[in-house]
Amino acid sequence: xxxxxxxxxxxxxxxxxxxxxxxxxxxxxxxxxxxxxxxxxxxxxxxxxxxxxxxxxxxxxxxxxxxxxxxxxxxxxxxxxxxxxxxxxxxxxxxxxxxxxxxxxxxxxxxxxxxxxxxxxxxxxxxxxxxxxxxxxxxxxxxxxxxxxxxxxxxxxxxxxxxxxxxxxxxxxxxxxxxxxxxxxxxxxxxxxxxxxxxxxxxxxxxxxxxxxxxxxxxxxxxxxxxxxxxxxxxxxxxxxxxxxxxxxxxxxxxxxxxxxxxxxxxxxxxxxxxxxxxxxxxxxxxxxxxxxxxxxxxxxxxx
Amino acid sequence: xxxxxxxxxxxxxxxxxxxxxxxxxxxxxxxxxxxxxxxxxxxxxxxxxxxxxxxxxxxxxxxxxxxxxxxxxxxxxxxxxxxxxxxxxxxxxxxxxxxxxxxxxxxxxxxxxxxxxxxxxxxxxxxxxxxxxxxxxxxxxxxxxxxxxxxxxxxxxxxxxxxxxxxxxxxxxxxxxxxxxxxxxxxxxxxxxxxxxxxxxxxxxxxxxxxxxxxxxxxxxxxxxxxxxxxxxxxxxxxxxxxxxxxxxxxxxxxxxxxxxxxxxxxxxxxx
Numbered sequence: 001x002x003x004x005x006x007x008x009x010x011x012x013x014x015x016x017x018x019x020x021x022x023x024x025x026x027x028x029x030x031x032x033x034x035x036x037x038x039x040x041x042x043x044x045x046x047x048x049x050x051x052x053x054x055x056x057x058x059x060x061x062x063x064x065x066x067x068x069x070x071x072x073x074x075x076x077x078x079x080x081x082x083x084x085x086x087x088x089x090x091x092x093x094x095x096x097x098x099x100x101x102x103x104x105x106x107x108x109x110x111x112x113x114x115x116x117x118x119x120x121x122x123x124x125x126x127x128x129x130x131x132x133x134x135x136x137x138x139x140x141x142x143x144x145x146x147x148x149x150x151x152x153x154x155x156x157x158x159x160x161x162x163x164x165x166x167x168x169x170x171x172x173x174x175x176x177x178x179x180x181x182x183x184x185x186x187x188x189x190x191x192x193x194x195x196x197x198x199x200x201x202x203x204x205x206x207x208x209x210x211x212x213x214x215x216x217x218x219x220x221x222x223x224x225x226x227x228x229x230x231x232x233x234x235x236x237x238x239x240x241x242x243x244x245x246x247x248x249x250x251x252x253x254x255x256x257x258x259x260x261x262x263x264x265x266x267x268x269x270x271x272x273x274x275x276x277x278x279x280x281x282x283x284x285x286x287x288x289x290x291x292x293x294x295x296x297x298x299x300x301x302x303x304x
Numbered sequence: 305x306x307x308x309x310x311x312x313x314x315x316x317x318x319x320x321x322x323x324x325x326x327x328x329x330x331x332x333x334x335x336x337x338x339x340x341x342x343x344x345x346x347x348x349x350x351x352x353x354x355x356x357x358x359x360x361x362x363x364x365x366x367x368x369x370x371x372x373x374x375x376x377x378x379x380x381x382x383x384x385x386x387x388x389x390x391x392x393x394x395x396x397x398x399x400x401x402x403x404x405x406x407x408x409x410x411x412x413x414x415x416x417x418x419x420x421x422x423x424x425x426x427x428x429x430x431x432x433x434x435x436x437x438x439x440x441x442x443x444x445x446x447x448x449x450x451x452x453x454x455x456x457x458x459x460x461x462x463x464x465x466x467x468x469x470x471x472x473x474x475x476x477x478x479x480x481x482x483x484x485x486x487x488x489x490x491x492x493x494x495x496x497x498x499x500x501x502x503x504x505x506x507x508x509x510x511x512x513x514x515x516x517x518x519x520x521x522x523x524x525x526x527x528x529x530x531x532x533x534x535x536x537x538x539x540x541x542x543x544x545x546x547x548x549x550x551x552x553x554x555x556x557x558x559x560x561x562x563x564x565x566x567x568x569x570x571x572x573x574x575x576x
Binding site for chain 2: 029031032034035036038039041042043045046049050052053056057059060063064066067070071073074076077080081083084087088090091093094097098099103105107108109110111113212269270271273274277278287290291292293
């Protein structure tokens with residue numbers, strides 16, 4: 001009996017043990033499936049991630065190429081901007097070395113090159129094309145210094161031959177007049193001159209002049225933008241002198257300018273064209289090559 | 305504790321999957337960060353280049369063309385400068401008693417460099433003295449003779465070596481160069497060179513940039529007989545107080561030539 005009861009006990013004890021193993025198996029299997037599902041999910045997520053990455057890589061590639069392009073443009077512009085200042089100084093120094101028209105080289109360029117390093121003379125180069133040099137003196141009495149308008153003026157217009165060098169000088173040795181003389185390095189150009197009826201002069205001054213200009217370059221774009229209706233005919237200034245003089249016992253102030261008017265439209269260099277684009281009423285500019293734009297001032301005036 | 309094989313497999317798969325997903329997520333996050341960084345840099349570049357208009361890019365390229373053409377003009381100027389220098393450098397000898405002189409275009413100086421050059425022919429039968437002295441700006445160079453007689457030269461100034469000095473020039477043809485080289489640290493070195501030989505060197509400090517000077521600009525050859533007064537060469541202004549601006553200069557040094565010997569010293573390292 002006791003043995004049987006012991007066996008019963010054993011059987012009773014054995015049944016729950018078998019049940020526990022089944023449950024564990026089911027749970028284990030479930031966990032395995034769950035694990036597989038999680039794994040598959042992560043695989044799917046990874047695949048999506050890799051797709052997303054591929055898309056991002058494409059976007060990154062295009063951003064990187066845009067970045068590289070802009071960086072290259074920025075660096076080239078920085079280098080060019082710092083170099084152009086030095087280049088201008090060298091050209092200005094070179095003009096200072098010239099002592100007459102024969103020293104002016106026939107540059108292979110489309111610019112007017114000149115520099116007013118001193119108050120007596122300047123070398124000028126004009127490129128191919130039609131150009132007219134204007135010498136203009138404006139004067140007014142020193143007593144009427146408050147009046148902005150000059151009382152009198154005298155002007156000379158001299159057609160120039162393109163692709164030639166010139167030497168402009170102001171001669172002050174004469175006690176009765178201030179004389180100017182223009183000579184050229186072209187064999188067909190005859191030297192010319194003129195005189196102003198001033199007896200003496202003193203207190204001279206001059207404004208700095210950009211040594212390299214495109215023909216008809218709009219030098220003061222800011223002023224041109226502000227007062228497009230008051231723009232004078234396109235020209236560039238190559239020499240400037242301000243002095244006090246005496247005319248028939250009257251003290252006068254004289255503004256003496258030498259300008260060159262060329263055929264063609266007003267020109268805006270590319271380095272200044274960007275400023276015009278920021279205007280509300282953007283002027284019509286068209287690329288005329290070699291880093292310059294033509295400015296349709298007529299249409300701009302009509303638009304205003 | 306019993307660890308089943310299936311449990312191990314599941315755990316490994318989940319961990320592997322999690323690692324894979326985390327790695328992919330990190331890659332995406334890194335890409336996003338890089339994109340944001342690139343976009344920020346692109347925005348900065350666009351602001352610097354002021355690209356507010358699509359035409360602006362086109363204009364920027366044309367701007368580079370504009371600057372390239374300036375460089376081409378500069379290159380031509382550098383070549384032609386040498387021709388001009390050769391054209392105006394020649395001086396003819398006029399005999400054993402005549403001193404000949406001409407100012408030579410100095411060529412294209414480096415940034416911060418001012419150079420004044422003169423071609424001289426020192427005759428065999430004469431003593432020619434090159435002199436340098438520091439003086440106040442009130443003492444304008446009336447003539448080298450009056451300078452020779454002056455006794456109130458400044459022996460102390462902001463020049464490290466103020467002189468007055470004199471050097472007898474040897475007979476023969478020479479290129480005399482007076483150079484002023486201002487460096488980044490605002491020291492200006494003055495040197496007098498006869499051909500390859502350095503005759504004198506001194507320097508001064510100036511807190512602001514800018515040099516004012518006037519020099520003899522004899523573009524044609526000038527000849528001086530034994531009784532003629534020899535030419536003044538250069539007066540260059542510099543501030544007594546280094547903190548003053550170049551327009552507030554009160555002192556200058558002058559260089560001139562003379563037929564007569566003065567009671568001046570000789571530059572350091574040279575014998576009379």
